[in-house]
Amino acid sequence: MKTSQDNATQRQEFGRRLRELRRDKNWTLAEVAERSGLAISTISKAERGLIALTYDRLAQLADGLGTDLAAFFGDSGETFTPGSFAVARRGEFKRQETENYVYEMLFPDLWNKGMRPMMGSLKARAFVDFDEFVRHPGQEFLIVMDGAVTVFAEGRDPVHLQAGDSIYFDSAIGHLYASDGDRDARILVVCVPG
Known part of the structure; x- marks a missing residue:
């Protein structure tokens, strides 16, 4: 189990x-904010390790920096090319924990993937645990591995x-996941960038 120090x-x-x-791009926080659409304060807090970003904000930041999302989790990686074959063993992932989600980014050393697979746990128990819907370009697949989940989608019934x-679903639709019950749910999510 991960501790708050971890x-x-x-x-x-x-x-x-x-x-x-x-800094590799010689950009200011303001320039990254303009390119990504994120607030300067959000980027600054993330750089100082004060907050963890949700998937939608990670994707915005990667797009704004013109880099692969995997670049946030390692200094280098191999580019996925036609004919490639990769295996992820249990425990081979990069962790990103937010207030409501624990993301386990699979294949973190494989760049330019056509889809972004991640396992995770849902800590949120209800819609009210969130500040706002998550939305990002592309398509999204979720399967519940353990427990029960409620998917909230903007303008639709849970x-x-x-x-x-x-x-x-189309991940441009505002959406949230929450665990049903008294324990975290385990999920597998695959996002296809738009």
């Missing part, structure tokens, strides 16, 4: 990589999923 270390490492990527159930 989470702080993960956030600081992420912040170091983000600052390094920004969808309740049990272990083995799945959903596929």
Whole structure:
């Protein structure tokens, strides 16, 4: 089980990589904010390891910096090319923990993937645990591995999923996932960038 110290270390490492990527381009926080659409304060807090970013903000930041999302989790990686074949063993992932989600980014050393697979845990128990809907370009697939999940989608009725159930949707629609019950749910999510 990860401790708050582990989470702080993960956030600081992420912040170091983000600052390094920004400085490699000789860009200011304001320039990254303009290109990504994120607030300067959000980028600054992420660089200082004070906050962890949700997937939608990670994707915005990667697009704004003109880099692969995997660059936030490692200094280098191999580019996925036609004919490539990769295996991820249990425990081979990069962790990103937010207030409501624990993301386990699979194949973090494989860049330019056509899809972004991640396992994770849902800590949120209800829609009210969130400040706002998550939305990002592309398509999204979710399957519940353990527990039960409610998927909230903007303008739609909540969808309740049990272990083995799945959903596929346009991820530009505002959406949130929350665990049903008294324990974290385990999920597999695959995002296809738009």
